[in-house]
Amino acid sequence: MAMAALRREGRRFAPMISSRPITALRSSPLAPSLEDECPLGVRYISTQVVRNRMKSVKNIQKITKAMKMVAASKLRAIQTKAENSRGLWQPFTALLGDLPSANVKKNVVVTISSDKGLCGGINSTSVKISKGLHKLNSGPEKETKYVILGEKAKAQLVRDSKKDIELIITELQKNPLNYTQVSVLADEILKNVEYDALRIVFNKFHSVVSFVPTVSTVLSPEIVEREAESGGKLGDLDSYEVEGGETKGEILQNLAEFQFSCVMFNAVLENACSEQGARMSAMDSSSRNAGDMLDRLTLTYNRTRQASITTELIEIISGASALEG
Amino acid sequence: MLRRALGLLPRPIAAARARSFSTDLPAAHTADATFMEAWNKVMPNMDPPKTPLSFMHPRPPTPSSIPPKLTVNFVLPYASELSTKEVDMVIVTATTGQMGFLPGHVATIAELKPGVLSVHEGSETTKYFVSSGFVFIHANSFADIIAVEAVPLDRIDANLVQKGLADFTQKLSSATTELEKAEAQIGIDVHSALNSALTG
Numbered sequence: 001m002a003m004a005a006l007r008r009e010g011r012r013f014a015p016m017i018s019s020r021p022i023t024a025l026r027s028s029p030l031a032p033s034l035e036d037e038c039p040l041g042v043r044y045i046s047t048q049v050v051r052n053r054m055k056s057v058k059n060i061q062k063i064t065k066a067m068k069m070v071a072a073s074k075l076r077a078i079q080t081k082a083e084n085s086r087g088l089w090q091p092f093t094a095l096l097g098d099l100p101s102a103n104v105k106k107n108v109v110v111t112i113s114s115d116k117g118l119c120g121g122i123n124s125t126s127v128k129i130s131k132g133l134h135k136l137n138s139g140p141e142k143e144t145k146y147v148i149l150g151e152k153a154k155a156q157l158v159r160d161s162k163k164d165i166e167l168i169i170t171e172l173q174k175n176p177l178n179y180t181q182v183s184v185l186a187d188e189i190l191k192n193v194e195y196d197a198l199r200i201v202f203n204k205f206h207s208v209v210s211f212v213p214t215v216s217t218v219l220s221p222e223i224v225e226r227e228a229e230s231g232g233k234l235g236d237l238d239s240y241e242v243e244g245g246e247t248k249g250e251i252l253q254n255l256a257e258f259q260f261s262c263v264m265f266n267a268v269l270e271n272a273c274s275e276q277g278a279r280m281s282a283m284d285s286s287s288r289n290a291g292d293m294l295d296r297l298t299l300t301y302n303r304t305r306q307a308s309i310t311t312e313l314i315e316i317i318s319g320a321s322a323l324e325g
Numbered sequence: 326m327l328r329r330a331l332g333l334l335p336r337p338i339a340a341a342r343a344r345s346f347s348t349d350l351p352a353a354h355t356a357d358a359t360f361m362e363a364w365n366k367v368m369p370n371m372d373p374p375k376t377p378l379s380f381m382h383p384r385p386p387t388p389s390s391i392p393p394k395l396t397v398n399f400v401l402p403y404a405s406e407l408s409t410k411e412v413d414m415v416i417v418t419a420t421t422g423q424m425g426f427l428p429g430h431v432a433t434i435a436e437l438k439p440g441v442l443s444v445h446e447g448s449e450t451t452k453y454f455v456s457s458g459f460v461f462i463h464a465n466s467f468a469d470i471i472a473v474e475a476v477p478l479d480r481i482d483a484n485l486v487q488k489g490l491a492d493f494t495q496k497l498s499s500a501t502t503e504l505e506k507a508e509a510q511i512g513i514d515v516h517s518a519l520n521s522a523l524t525g
Contacts, residue, residue: 087405090381091398091469095434095461098378101360132368179402179473201374213374239464243419243435251436258459262471265402 045308050301054294061290067118068283075208075276081177082205082269088262089216096237096259099227100217104196106145107137108166110189110264111157112202112271113150115170120278122203122211122271123152129213130157130201134164147189149268166193173272179265186261196220198260202267203274209281211274216267218260221252387464391429397444399453399470406453406475407444414445415468417460418518428466435460439518441478442470452478454522456515483523490516 111130113123130153134144147167148154154168167189175181189198198218203211219227228237242248357376364373394411416425418440426433436459443452458472493512500506 081403084404085402087398087400087408088402088471089377091400091459091461091471093377093381094384094463094467094469098357098376100357100376101363128368128371129374132364132371135367136363183473204375204380214376214380215374216377240432240434240461243421243424243433251434254436255434255459258471262402 045304045311047301047304047308050297050304054297054301057290057294057297061287061294064283064287064290068280068287071276071279071283075273075280078177078269078272078276079205082266082273085266085269089259089266092259092262095240096219096224098217099219100199100215102197102217102219102223102227103142104137104219104223105142106194106196107133107142108145108147108193108195108198109133110147110198110200111149111153112200112267113148113153114271114275115151115173116275117152118279118282119275120282122274122278123150124156125213126201126203126271127153127156129215131161133199133201133215134161145193147193149185172268177265177268177272179261182265182268183261186257186264190257190260196223200263200267202271203278205270205273205277208277211278214267214270216263218256218263221249221256224252224256225249384463384467385465388466392466393428395426395428395430395466395468397468397470399442399444399472399475401472401475410444410446412444412446415470416441416443416445417470418442418455419460426460426462426468430462430466432464433460433462437470437472439515441522442472442475452522454478454481454519478522481519481523486516486519486523490520 109130111126113126130146134146137144144164145166146157146161146164147169148157148165149169149172151170154170157165169185169188172185197220200216200218202214202216204214206212224237242251357378360376361373394413395415397407397410397412397415398405399407399410414425414427416423417435418424418438419435420438421435423440424435437455437457439456440454441452442455443450453472453475454477455470455472456474458470460471461469463469490513493509493516497506497509497513500509
């Protein structure tokens with residue numbers, strides 16, 4: 001009867017511990033180990049489960065801390081490049097202005113994303129903006145196609161817009177980013193995709209914690225001429241004398257291609273910076289979470305340990321008093 | 326310690342950025358406004374993405390009299406060589422030949438071919454060899470030179486130039502396809518321009 005009372009006591013301890021917000025610690029894992037570990041008649045409450053969990057959470061914390069440091073060093077390397085490339089698109093915007101609301105028949109949305117995950121929400125933001133642009137520019141006689149850079153956007157866009165995807169390019173960052181690589185890429189895109197307007201969607205890097213989704217518009221030379229003739233933003237483009245080449249159209253064609261490669265270069269660098277920055281903050285909050293979890297688990301562990309010591313003592317003492325009396 | 330590392334990073338960014346936020350929008354509101362309206366109709370729950378105009382310093386309007394100096398921005402993909410530098414004159418090698426730009430020059434768009442770019446400021450001249458690019462002169466005496474690659478002349482090795490010229494001439498004579506011929510021709514053009522830049 002004393003044993004029955006003890007058994008009830010033991011059982012009462014187990015659910016008390018598992019009612020803490022650690023969901024995986026249900027009473028069932030404790031119950032089998034109660035019966036497993038004990039020699040006949042003696043009962044321990046096992047701290048094994050809690051200890052295992054603590055070990056794995058500690059490992060996760062170490063890994064995420066390391067990932068954060070790696071992301072910080074990669075960010076430092078690529079940030080100087082991105083800032084130096086910021087002067088590259090400004091002359092084009094100064095000359096040709098910026099017309100995100102240009103009404104054209106063939107839109108191409110170039111979505112820039114990362115290949116690797118664990119970088120927070122930046123890829124989802126880019127994909128949402130791309131889908132928004134698609135909706136914005138769809139209508140009678142208008143069509144929007146996607147050119148995707150990066151695995152993450154591919155995974156999301158392939159699901160519902162598979163027929164609108166023209167080109168998919170991945171493993172962009174296998175070699176360090178440089179202008180030659182990006183200009184070859186831009187050449188490929190321009191060769192294979194018919195476009196009136198190219199809209200490049202990327203995350204612009206403001207600081208380690210702030211990334212702004214941005215869309216840069218590059219118009220084809222025909223549309224530039226059309227907008228220049230209709231006045232408005234590009235109205236004074238005609239006042240520019242164009243040197244060289246046989247026709248103005250040829251120069252504008254070269255200009256559009258050059259503009260696209262410059263804007264792409266800057267966009268790819270900015271997106272890479274944003275990716276590393278987002279990964280830093282994601283891994284930072286992850287390690288902080290792991291730390292909190294570890295604190296809670298330690299408390300649970302101590303409680304479990306003390307409970308098992310108390311149980312042992314009770315058993316010994318009641319066993320001794322049963323023998324005496 | 327981690328927080329300090331985090332804090333160290335934004336500072337160089339803050340120092341380096343010469344750009345203002347969208348509190349400083351230039352007069353080109355109209356395109357942005359139409360875009361924002363259209364966006365809000367289609368995606369009311371999301372903020373519209375920013376556009377490059379909101380990240381640029383607005384350029385000054387065309388002054389009524391000719392300004393004394395030309396303001397030059399010379400950018401390369403990996404660096405901003407000169408940014409808003411006030412100079413007296415700039416000479417570039419356009420596809421139609423050498424062109425000089427003084428303050429008050431008429432607005433022009435010119436494509437560059439491999440050659441020398443010289444920037445004249447007072448009595449000093451800085452010369453660069455430019456591979457190719459574009460130059461925009463705006464009516465407000467701002468000059469934007471965008472080059473793919475540029476090196477100061479003193480960094481060029483004459484022997485390598487000669488060797489390269491010989492190589493490409495040989496390649497042109499042995500080229501079979503149009504593509505190879507075009508590539509060899511480009512090589513010859515660049516190297517002979519380098520040659521004349523070093524000698525002339």
